[in-house]
Amino acid sequence: MTGIRAKARLETTSEIKRLAREQIASKGAANLSLREIAREMGMASSALYRYFASRDQLLTDLIIESYDDIGSTVERADAKCSREDLAGRWRAVSQSLRTWAITNPSDYGLIFGTPVPGYEAPTDTIAPALRYTNVLLRLLADVQAAGCRPLITVPTTKGVSREYKRARANLGINLTDEMILAGLAGWAALFGAISFELFGHVDTVFTDPGAHFLALSEMLGSQMLGMK
Amino acid sequence: MTGIRAKARLETTSEIKRLAREQIASKGAANLSLREIAREMGMASSALYRYFASRDQLLTDLIIESYDDIGSTVERADAKCSREDLAGRWRAVSQSLRTWAITNPSDYGLIFGTPVPGYEAPTDTIAPALRYTNVLLRLLADVQAAGCRPLITVPTTKGVSREYKRARANLGINLTDEMILAGLAGWAALFGAISFELFGHVDTVFTDPGAHFLALSEMLGSQMLGMK
DNA sequence: TCAGTAATGTGAGCACTGCTCTCGTAGTTG
DNA sequence: CAACTACGAGAGCAGTGCTCACATTACTGA
Numbered sequence: 001m002t003g004i005r006a007k008a009r010l011e012t013t014s015e016i017k018r019l020a021r022e023q024i025a026s027k028g029a030a031n032l033s034l035r036e037i038a039r040e041m042g043m044a045s046s047a048l049y050r051y052f053a054s055r056d057q058l059l060t061d062l063i064i065e066s067y068d069d070i071g072s073t074v075e076r077a078d079a080k081c082s083r084e085d086l087a088g089r090w091r092a093v094s095q096s097l098r099t100w101a102i103t104n105p106s107d108y109g110l111i112f113g114t115p116v117p118g119y120e121a122p123t124d125t126i127a128p129a130l131r132y133t134n135v136l137l138r139l140l141a142d143v144q145a146a147g148c149r150p151l152i153t154v155p156t157t158k159g160v161s162r163e164y165k166r167a168r169a170n171l172g173i174n175l176t177d178e179m180i181l182a183g184l185a186g187w188a189a190l191f192g193a194i195s196f197e198l199f200g201h202v203d204t205v206f207t208d209p210g211a212h213f214l215a216l217s218e219m220l221g222s223q224m225l226g227m228k
Numbered sequence: 229m230t231g232i233r234a235k236a237r238l239e240t241t242s243e244i245k246r247l248a249r250e251q252i253a254s255k256g257a258a259n260l261s262l263r264e265i266a267r268e269m270g271m272a273s274s275a276l277y278r279y280f281a282s283r284d285q286l287l288t289d290l291i292i293e294s295y296d297d298i299g300s301t302v303e304r305a306d307a308k309c310s311r312e313d314l315a316g317r318w319r320a321v322s323q324s325l326r327t328w329a330i331t332n333p334s335d336y337g338l339i340f341g342t343p344v345p346g347y348e349a350p351t352d353t354i355a356p357a358l359r360y361t362n363v364l365l366r367l368l369a370d371v372q373a374a375g376c377r378p379l380i381t382v383p384t385t386k387g388v389s390r391e392y393k394r395a396r397a398n399l400g401i402n403l404t405d406e407m408i409l410a411g412l413a414g415w416a417a418l419f420g421a422i423s424f425e426l427f428g429h430v431d432t433v434f435t436d437p438g439a440h441f442l443a444l445s446e447m448l449g450s451q452m453l454g455m456k
Numbered sequence: 457t458c459a460g461t462a463a464t465g466t467g468a469g470c471a472c473t474g475c476t477c478t479c480g481t482a483g484t485t486g
Numbered sequence: 487c488a489a490c491t492a493c494g495a496g497a498g499c500a501g502t503g504c505t506c507a508c509a510t511t512a513c514t515g516a
Contacts, residue, residue, distance in 0.1 A: 005463070005512060028344045030258040035502065046505080047465050055503065106345065114341025115427050116256045117334065126432075151379065155446040159439040167433050184421070185444055189413050192420025199343050204354075205395050211387040216413055218383040224452065233483060233492070263473065272495045274476080283474065 013051050015041065017065070020058055025106040029059065056119070059110070064128050066107040071131025073100045078135050086143050087228065090221035093135060094190050098213050101194045108198060112191065137173055140183045140225075144175055148226045150182035186220040241279050243269065245293070248286055253334040257287065284347070287338070292356050294335040299359025301328045306363050314371050315456065318449035321363060322418050326441050329422045336426060340419065365401055368411045368453075372403055376454045378410035414448040 019037045034055055038045040052058040077096035081089045101108040115121075121129075154160060154177045164180045167173075175183070193216055196202050197209045206212055221227045247265045262283055266273040280286040305324035309317045329336040339357075343349075349357075382388060382405045392408045395401075403411070421444055424430050425437045434440055449455045 003513065009463090026345060028347075029342070030344060033502070034504090044466050045503085046467075049504070050464055109342035112423070112427065112429075114257070114337035116258065117254060119256075121428065129429075152447050152451045155443050155450075157439060157443050157446070159436060160443045163434055163436055163439045166435060170433050181440075181443055181447060184440065185417050185447065188420030188424060188444070189417040190420070192416030192418070192423070193412070195340070195420070195423060196416060199340065200349065201340075201357075205398050206391055207394060208387060208391050211385060211391045212409075212412065215383050215385050215388045215409055216416070218385070219380050219409060219413065222383075223380045231484070237492090261473065262475090273474085274496075275494050277475075278493055 009051075012041075016048065016051055016058070017062060020062060021106070024062070024110070029106070029110060032059070034058070060122055060125065062107075063110050064125050066104070066111050067125060067128035067131065069104070069107065070097075070100050070111070071128060071135075074132045074135045078139065083142070084146075086139070086146060086148065087221055089139055089142075090225065090227055091217060093139065094217035094221070095214070097132075097190060098194050098197075098210070101198055105198050108194070112195060113199075136183065136187060137171060137175075140175055140179055141173060143225060143227055144179050146228070148228055150178045150226045151223055152178060152182055152185075154178055154181050182225050186225055189220055190217065237279075240269075244276065244279055244286070245290060248290060249334070252290070252338070257334070257338060260287070262286070288350055288353065290335075291338050292353055294332070294339050295353060295356035295359065297332070297335065298325075298328050298339070299356060299363075302360045302363045306367065311370065312374075314367070314374060314376065315449055317367055317370075318453065318455055319445060321367065322445035322449070323442070325360075325418060326422050326425075326438070329426055333426050336422070340423060341427075364411065364415060365399060365403075368403055368407055369401060371453060371455055372407050374456070376456055378406045378454045379451055380406060380410055380413075382406055382409050410453050414453055417448055418445065 016037055019040055020032060023032050023036065032055065034048050035045040038048050052061070074093055074096050077092040078089055081092050083089075154164075161177055164177045167180060168175065193209075193213055197206075197213070202209060244265055247268055248260060251260050251264065260283065262276050263273040266276050280289065302321055302324050305320040306317050309320050311317075382392075389405055392405045395408060396403065421441055425434075425441070430437060
């Protein structure tokens with residue numbers, strides 16, 4: 001059963017992934033080299049294909065792990081707060097997002113950066129990708145249930161409410177149009193700010209982007225989303 | 229002066245760039261192959277190095293062109309509006325941003341996607357990169373001058389106003405803390421939303437992301453930024 | 457227990473990549 | 487017209503992902 005091979009396989013697999021992450025961090029996903037991994041491990045490059053069908057498969061596995069990592073990080077941050085402390089939960093979630101992104105910049109790039117054209121995200125990635133999303137959705141539901149109202153209204157554009165109706169169905173939630181718009185706006189602002197910071201678009205403007213990010217998330221939570 | 233060579237050089241250079249963009253669009257920046265470009269042009273691969281010092285140099289040149297392209301697109305959209313029509317200008321700018329991104333997805337990815345670690349953006353890219361930013365900054369300045377006030381206040385976090393003071397100096401602008409925060413929030417939300425859409429993170433949620441984007445930008449402009 | 461099977465590692469090899477170097481040719485310029 | 491320089495060709499180097507035939511070695515069922 002749990003013989004020598006099964007154990008060795010696990011170890012080899014995770015060692016490959018570890019070295020792959022190292023390479024991606026130092027030289028970028030584009031320059032990930034299976035041969036170099038094999039060299040570092042002292043084995044023939046062809047042996048790697050016993051563990052991963054291709055370079056793309058290895059990358060996909062790393063992406064799934066990263067989704068799970070950010071998912072559990074955000075879940076933990078949210079779980080630490082009292083359920084009624086909505087503003088505190090929003091703060092915890094947004095801070096944990098940025099912290100995770102800064103700690104694992106190459107993983108963030110892997111997930112939220114430029115995708116490879118034609119790379120169809122395998123279905124295996126969908127569930128892990130939903131974990132961090134669900135934390136926000138649950139928070140929004142709790143906000144709505146607590147009677148908080150976002151400080152905004154939805155412009156009466158034809159098609160918008162139909163689109164939001166569809167979103168409710170697809171995501172299995174029951175949020176008002178205002179809440180959906182406000183939630184997506186906050187979500188987009190957080191990730192936009194993190195991407196700007198991580199991808200080097202505000203280097204010349206800020207010296208302490210964290211201070212701005214904190215102000216941003218406070219503003220989004222308390223004022224736009226109306227959390228108390 | 230303007231001999232046969234000078235003319236041929238311009239033509240060859242732009243033909244290389246054209247084919248490069250084609251390749252990036254179909255196979256991604258990571259899979260851009262100089263040899264394939266040479267093959268398609270019917271010339272030796274080594275000849276390409278008379279025009280671009282390296283693959284990276286070619287990519288850098290493409291990035292600069294893209295910055296200029298998005299910059300002029302946004303400038304044109306803004307210029308079409310009456311100066312006093314602040315809400316109209318915001319709408320025009322944000323719509324032109326998304327339209328450009330959707331029309332040129334690979335260029336958007338090149339600029340706003342995952343950067344290559346260690347790739348130091350050459351100084352040549354700074355000026356073109358500021359063009360689209362400046363359109364927003366001028367709009368924010370006009371909004372402030374018109375007496376509009378964003379519907380938000382800046383949380384009194386220590387360090388934030390110091391940071392915004394620095395931003396004022398670095399960008400050569402004179403906006404209030406509220407306006408800076410609101411402007412950056414709106415900016416981040418727009419790009420966050422575009423990135424989510426383009427990089428395939430809302431595929432399963434929306435069928436017409438444009439409707440949501442319009443609602444988002446209207447909300448950001450009229451309510452968060454307080455444009456009239 | 458022991459033969460058969462399946463998992464694992466090897467090394468050669470194919471077709472590709474970016475890039476360099478030498479060498480000949482053909483525009484340009486004093 | 488001679489000297490110079492820009493340009494293109496082709497060979498070659500070191501690297502890549504991936505495949506395949508071939509050993510070896512751990513597991514497994516009779």
